[in-house]
Amino acid sequence: MAHTEAHATASLLDAGGRAEMERSWRPEPGFWGWLVAVDHKSIAKRYIATAFIFFLLGGLEAMVMRIQLARPENGLLSPDQYNQLFTMHGTTMMFLFGVPVQIAVALYFVPLMVGTRNVAFPRLNAFGYWTYLIGGVLLYSGFILNTGPDAGWFNYVPLSGPQYSPGKRIDVWAQTVTFTEIASLVAAVTLIVTILKQRAPGMSLNRLPLYVWSILVTAVVILFAMPSVALASMMLAMDRLIGTHFFNPAEGGDPLLWQHLFWFFGHPEVYIMFIPATGFVSEIIPVFARRKMFGHTPLVLSLVATGFLAFGLWVHHMFTTGLPQLGQSFFTAASLMIAIPNGVQIFCWIATLWAGRPRFATPLLFVIGFIVLFVCGGITGVMVASVPFDQQAHDTYFVVAHLHYVQIGAFVFPLFGAFYYWFPKVMGRMLSETLGKVHFWLFFVGMNVTFFPMHFLGFMGMTRRVYTYPVEAGWAPLNLMATVGAALMAAGILTFLANVFTSARRGAPAGDDPWGSHTLEWGTASPPPAYNFLHIPVVQGLYALWERTPDRPVVTGMGTRRPEVLLTTVLDAEPDARYEHPGPSIAPLLCALAVGVTFIGGIFTTWAFVVGPALLFPALLVWMTTQDDHDGPRTEGEEPA
Ligand code: HEM
Ligand SMILES: [Cu+2]
Numbered sequence: 001m002a003h004t005e006a007h008a009t010a011s012l013l014d015a016g017g018r019a020e021m022e023r024s025w026r027p028e029p030g031f032w033g034w035l036v037a038v039d040h041k042s043i044a045k046r047y048i049a050t051a052f053i054f055f056l057l058g059g060l061e062a063m064v065m066r067i068q069l070a071r072p073e074n075g076l077l078s079p080d081q082y083n084q085l086f087t088m089h090g091t092t093m094m095f096l097f098g099v100p101v102q103i104a105v106a107l108y109f110v111p112l113m114v115g116t117r118n119v120a121f122p123r124l125n126a127f128g129y130w131t132y133l134i135g136g137v138l139l140y141s142g143f144i145l146n147t148g149p150d151a152g153w154f155n156y157v158p159l160s161g162p163q164y165s166p167g168k169r170i171d172v173w174a175q176t177v178t179f180t181e182i183a184s185l186v187a188a189v190t191l192i193v194t195i196l197k198q199r200a201p202g203m204s205l206n207r208l209p210l211y212v213w214s215i216l217v218t219a220v221v222i223l224f225a226m227p228s229v230a231l232a233s234m235m236l237a238m239d240r241l242i243g244t245h246f247f248n249p250a251e252g253g254d255p256l257l258w259q260h261l262f263w264f265f266g267h268p269e270v271y272i273m274f275i276p277a278t279g280f281v282s283e284i285i286p287v288f289a290r291r292k293m294f295g296h297t298p299l300v301l302s303l304v305a306t307g308f309l310a311f312g313l314w315v316h317h318m319f320t321t322g323l324p325q326l327g328q329s330f331f332t333a334a335s336l337m338i339a340i341p342n343g344v345q346i347f348c349w350i351a352t353l354w355a356g357r358p359r360f361a362t363p364l365l366f367v368i369g370f371i372v373l374f375v376c377g378g379i380t381g382v383m384v385a386s387v388p389f390d391q392q393a394h395d396t397y398f399v400v401a402h403l404h405y406v407q408i409g410a411f412v413f414p415l416f417g418a419f420y421y422w423f424p425k426v427m428g429r430m431l432s433e434t435l436g437k438v439h440f441w442l443f444f445v446g447m448n449v450t451f452f453p454m455h456f457l458g459f460m461g462m463t464r465r466v467y468t469y470p471v472e473a474g475w476a477p478l479n480l481m482a483t484v485g486a487a488l489m490a491a492g493i494l495t496f497l498a499n500v501f502t503s504a505r506r507g508a509p510a511g512d513d514p515w516g517s518h519t520l521e522w523g524t525a526s527p528p529p530a531y532n533f534l535h536i537p538v539v540q541g542l543y544a545l546w547e548r549t550p551d552r553p554v555v556t557g558m559g560t561r562r563p564e565v566l567l568t569t570v571l572d573a574e575p576d577a578r579y580e581h582p583g584p585s586i587a588p589l590l591c592a593l594a595v596g597v598t599f600i601g602g603i604f605t606t607w608a609f610v611v612g613p614a615l616l617f618p619a620l621l622v623w624m625t626t627q628d629d630h631d632g633p634r635t636e637g638e639e640p641a
Pocket of ligand 2: 266267313314316317
């Protein structure tokens with residue numbers, strides 16, 4: 001059994017023990033090693049990189065739309081191309097960038113922040129990444145072959161049904177969504193179990209860092225929201241491919257059912273991107289204000305409340321569908337209520353900054369940008385939550401303005417803050433502060449120049465999803481302004497990319513803890529070794545590194561000859577058991593390919609639902625039978641529990 005008392009250096013690993021650790025955790029080399037990897041850091045890094053590539057593609061699509069809209073009666077794009085572009089942009093940003101990037105960052109940092117050596121289900125985790133990748137490749141293959149979906153990111157029936165959207169475009173959309181749902185569910189399960197069962201001894205729930213809390217809440221939201229849209233996309237695919245009538249009123253189906261199922265997921269989805277972003281903010285603020293967070297408990301309660309309330313709001317997207325008035329009032333009230341936990345959080349953040357000695361490095365700049373933009377997006381949110389206002393603003397550019405203030409302000413800004421904050425941990429080098437500040441200002445100014453005028457375009461009657469507009473409408477000047485703003489944002493992104501590529505090679509070495517932070521990931525090397533921590537730390541306070549005693553107690557007695565992970569109890573994180581971590585394997589990729597054959601093949605023939613699972617079976621056998629394929633002998637007398 002593992003021990004947790006403070007130990008004299010004598011009981012710590014000697015050089016031989018260290019070499020054993022290196023050997024039992026060593027990843028497989030080369031390209032094959034990349035295919036079979038199960039280390040959470042390796043999976044998360046490629047997950048983050050892939051999500052950023054999709055962000056760039058989505059941004060490129062936005063830029064092309066903005067060029068088309070820069071002047072009236074512009075002929076750069078045909079209506080059909082414009083339809084595909086806004087659908088690809090929305091789908092990419094929400095399904096291939098927003099949710100995946102939040103999952104990816106969590107998969108990198110949660111295990112480090114709770115002091116464990118890998119996620120709970122490393123192979124499942126790899127499988128999640130591969131399914132996500134297949135979904136993204138499917139969507140963009142469709143787009144390149146002029147089969148890009150064109151019915152908008154929420155893909156309303158009957159427009160997206162078999163009658164009005166023949167061809168394969170919408171099938172590509174539906175199956176892409178199915179892949180990303182599988183990937184998110186897999187990641188949610190992995191993260192929940194990692195957080196509840198693998199925390200370092202001493203990290204009882206009331207010592208859980210705020211970012212980890214935010215991920216726990218997000219993962220639970222994913223668990224309840226994703227099945228709804230996975231079901232919806234399956235039903236749509238069935239209506240289209242095998243002639244069911246879930247959404248066909250002529251045969252007793254109901255188009256509004258689609259809207260309910262979609263938004264029961266769609267509203268929480270916004271929180272799946274936003275709740276982890278509040279986690280970033282809560283990590284960055286105390287470190288850069290150089291004091292403990294004001295109001296830890298209210299912040300945790302607000303996170304949990306946001307997670308719950310997220311499920312009571314979906315009908316505010318359907319105010320113009322003619323629902324009963326009592327129902328509408330209920331959903332207005334619920335939508336206004338969400339402002340309460342958000343207000344509490346903003347109050348705690350500002351109070352912490354106020355009482356601290358803030359150091360205005362790039363991560364904090366992005367956080368301050370976030371607070372400003374989020375308040376702005378929150379105000380327009382409260383406006384559209386009111387039924388009579390929404391009936392005027394619905395489907396106009398006012399909504400486009402509102403949604404981008406929330407998405408970019410409350411999700412992309414904190415994400416960039418987190419990027420500047422954690423890049424040194426992942427890459428071992430600092431990003432340039434000068435380029436970081438240029439990036440911030442270009443992006444902040446560009447964001448407002450792009451989206452602020454859209455509020456007024458909405459009031460002037462400009463509807464969303466129009467590919468052009470006549471001169472007489474008088475919308476030209478504000479549209480030109482929005483396009484200039486988008487160019488500024490693009491310049492900001494180019495600055496960011498230049499910063500990342502030069503700093504990854506030539507940035508100043510970071511050391512273990514360049515910012516003087518308090519969470520466990522800063523207590524190991526940058527980048528962390530394959531096993532994360534040579535000795536699992538014992539946590540002594542909420543601010544693990546700020547509150548540890550000089551003797552720095554650690555866990556001893558873990559095996560070194562095979563990769564071992566410590567399990568602890570759910571509430572108090574007392575050592576419970578050790579288990580042997582499954583090694584690298586090709587099975588996750590094979591399983592993902594079999595799932596790919598099932599769903600992509602299903603677009604063309606129902607036989608795919610026979611062939612795909614038949615391929616899945618042998619892949620699963622490989623997965624199950626190679627769980628403890630490690631070279632090394634067991635540590636003597638220490639059978640894993
Ligand atoms: C980077 C700068 C961005 C620009 C310049 C931009 C621009 C646009 C434009 C021009 C539209 C189409 C409006 C219309 O014709 O109705 C649009 C729609 C949309 N955008 Fe963005 N966008 C950006 C970033 C984002 C981000 C980061 C997200 C989400 C994380 C996002 C989510 C959406 C969604 C969901 C839609 C609605 C698509 C639809 O109507 O089906 N955008 N954006
Ligand atoms: Cu909503």
